[in-house]
Amino acid sequence: MSAGDPTPTEEIQAPPAHWEGDVLLRDGRTAHIRPIRPEDEELMVEFYARVSDESKYYRFFSPMPVLSDRDVRRFTHVDHRDRVALVMILQERMIAVGRYDVVADNEAEVAFLVEDGHQGRGIAQLLLEHLAQAGRERGVERFTAEVLPDNSRMIHTFRDAGYRVASGYHDGVITLEFPIDPTDTAIGVMRDREHAAEAASIQRFFHPKSVAIIGASRRQDTIGQVLVRNLVTADFTGRVYVVNPSAPAVSGMPAYKNVNDIPDDVDVAIVAVPADSVTDVVLDCANKGVHGLIVISSGFAETGEEGRKRQRHLAGLCRSYGLRLIGPNCLGVINTDPTVQVNASLSSVMPTRGRAGFFCQSGALGSAILEKVKNRGLGISTFVSAGNRADVSGNDLLQYWEEDDATEVVMMYLESIGNPRKFSRIARRVSQRKPIVAVRSGRTTQGVPMGHAVRRIGAPQAAVDAMFRQAGVIQVDTLDDMFDVAQLLAHQPLPRGRRVAIVGNSDALGLLAADAASAVGLVVNRSVALGADATAEDFEDALDNAIDDPDVDSVIAVYIPPLDVTGEEVANVLAAVGEQSDKPLVSSFLGAEGIPELLRVPDVAGSSAGRGSVPSYPAVEAAVRALARVVEYAVWLHAPDGPAADAGEVDVPAAKKLVKRVLRSAEGEVGDREIELDQSLVTELLGHYGIDLWPTRPVADAEAAVAAGEALGWDVVLKSTLDSLRERPDQTHVWRNISDAEDMRDAWETLTQLIDPAMGRFVVQRSAPPGVPVAIRSFEDPLFGPVVSFGISGPVIELLGDWSYRIPPLGQHEVASMVREVKSSPLLFGYRGADAVDVAAVEDLITRVAALKNDLPNVSSLELTLVLAGVDGAQTLTATARVATIKDPRPDSLVRRMPDLESTIPD
DSSP states (O other), rough: OOOOOOTTOOOOOOOGGGGOEEHHHHHSEEEEEEEOOOOGGGHHHHHHHHHOHHHHHHHHHHHHOSSOOHHHHHOOOOOOOSEEEEEEETTTTEEEEEEEEEEEEEEEEEEEEGGGGGSSSSHHHHHHHHHHHHHHHHHOEEEEEEEEEEEEHHHHHHHSSSSSEEEETTTEEEEHHHHHHHHHHHHHHHHHHHHHHHHHHHHHHHSOOOEEEEEEOOSSHHHHHHHHHHHHHTTOOEEEEEEEEEEEEEEEEEEESGGGGSSOSEEEEEOOGGGGGGHHHHHHHHHHHHOEEEOOOOOSGGGGGHHHHHHHHHHHHHHHHHHHHEOOSOOEEEEEEEEEETTEOSSSSOOOOOEEEEEEOHHHHHHHHHHHHHHHHHHEEEEETTTTSSSHHHHHHHHHHHTTTTSEEEEESSSSOOOOOHHHHHHHHHHHTSEEEETTTTTOOOOOOOOOOOOOSSHHHHHHHHHHTTTOOEEESSHHHHHHHHHHHHOOOOOOSSSSEEEESSHHHHHHHHHHHHHHEEEEEEEOOTTTOOHHHHHHHHHHHHHHHHSSSSEEEEEOTTOOOOHHHHHHHHHHHHHHHHSSSEETTOOOOOOOOOOOOOOOTSOSOOOOOOOBBBSSHHHHHHHHHHHHHHHHSSSOOBBBBOOOOOHHHHHHHHHHHHHHHHTTTTTOOOOOOOHHHHHHHHHHHTOOOOOEEESSSSHHHHHHHHHHTTTTTOOOOOOOGGGGGTTTEEEEEEEEHHHHHHHHHHHHHHHTTTOOOEEEOOOOOOOEEEEEEEEEEEEEEEEEEEEEEEEHHHHOOOOOOESSOBHHHHHHHHHHHHGGGEEEEEGGGGOOHHHHHHHHHHHHHHHHHHOOOOOEEEEEEEEEEEEEEEEEEEEEEEEOOOOSSSTTTTOOOOOOOOGSSOO
């Protein structure tokens, strides 16, 4: 340690609030990380007493059995600037401490001490991540660490962090040094660890060796009795324990008064006690060493403000004692794996084994959803109803399902998204391996159920939809649509393209199918009408020919049987063809829904409907709609990602300094309000990203306008900057082609008669080359992070909402898609004989705006409000920018941290 002691009168400033948070350890359990406090002296002494002599020697390079009072004070009193210390707290005990001390300009020495019983849980890596982020915020650029050669665990901690580590050896000590700039490798390592920890935290819920039902009851028609019955009748392969303090036995099993009385380990506890008793259960389970809780009990956030406080307390208590929580107010968890067979839920329906994992936030809809799964013969691998989703979320389940070999398709019913930016990042990775089909309620109203303590998304609906598409998520409108798509994905191969063949015995239905296909972007390359008297052999020949056709990617079979015909022979043909085909086959067979028994192919893995089973839809339109969704996913999956969009030469440090300078100059004056930059600052900011803003001269009278015209070399325009006139189609606020002083005075007199100068200032600009007016906008959403949009300028386009949206960072393919997907894009590509504009220049501007917005969270909004896209480039005529103080921008970007419970209170 190189820092001195604080003086008795030294004032310790409070550390930033976002340095404190809950974290997930390598084994899937939780802990709390926070800055050290002066009042932690007793915790420090107790912690140090539990650390082994060997760990102490590795930390201090000499025997140091106890800490002196001076040492304790030095370790617990830091300034949170040049001397920063973070501690890990679990069950109200300190289990680790990490610190850095600045030793030179932009350089700090870092060190850790972890209690022996908690080593190997990834604690040092977490502390290093959080210390590095704190250091970056304090201007530290490099960490150094001194390590004994045989302290291999700590050496690996530094080397495995993803930083560029250099080392030296002197006097028996290895000195490691590395810059803490967050490289792509370091961020990748962090996210790999996040993925492993979150998947591990869910794995125990699905594969418990023992389950305790707390609140088990002998009385029929009670939740406690239903839970016992469902777990036992599902033939759970592990041990079941029931906890009931007032009964000697429940359902023939001995009842324990408390979970701590159970003689064996308990992996998962299902809690069905009154809401005000759940806290005691958490403490008992923590003392027992239970991994996770499934809280069925209601009476939490869904009931109002008091319930929200109770729910926050429950979640915080679980995290502080290392427990993960599903619920409260949830239906429960199901795993159909025959080696587990766990139905830890209120659903009496134990679904058949299938390939789809299902995440549902609604406990009320859960039972109906499982019934629908059963009726369709779809089958599931695992099911979770998260209820109020106080802790475990869809993001956690995606992390688990990504590695779960039993799950090939993910279905999600989402009522809210707590962290859309993280969801987008994880979903995009998972979608590369497994399709995700999602229904999102409240899409139009952006409504959030009362029990879900999350902020509303500020981004427009189109931006949220764009995020789903960008991540490869198949977003559908209804639960029926979700099942329609999922059964196709689970049982048929992916199509290679949009070309389809229609084979059927009904001309009318064949035409309906063709019309429906054209309406959703499919191309009908083959249509075979077999007639009402077609035989099974006729179907077989037609289907084989369609599948063998190289110009066909998918086949739609339509079969309506004649009177008194079962269709069994045709069903056998469809099943046989579907099993052998490498192209997807969907059907409208007898108007049946799901996977009819006749069309099922047995699965050696135990699923009732195996790979190759042919899904059936009651209407051909539903079959076509499902196929179109799958085609879009296949196109996304096989579209080349290409390289990241390159913004070229940019000066990120200079841009960050500009933003900090503006915010610092307004400190104490604006609070949380946004600060609008003046044009000189906008020009400077854009200049750091290679965007040239067209020169503008504000003028207050006719003589100033003349002087501005002379300074700009004439061929100028005079215009009002009044917001309401910026996009007037008649352009009465602009006077063009001003070539001398006389023209300028005429322009001034005419415009000031139409527009009062007191209403909005006038400016003079050089005339820009002709072009198509476009706009590029970006803003920072509190949940989403950065959002970028593009559109053709004009009032009609604004009314129609013809904008494309993306979430940075962007790839070249995404930038190109943004330009082309707006309905008015033909204006850029030579519409009605006009010259095509320089689209590459437009794409370059989008790329630079996206890069700026991704790099600078404190730029709350940036708009290139008028860009003229011409044949030889794109000129940015007007732009606006605002900056704002953001306490903890994009909190999961550079450190692993669970959502802040206090920040999830609805606005």
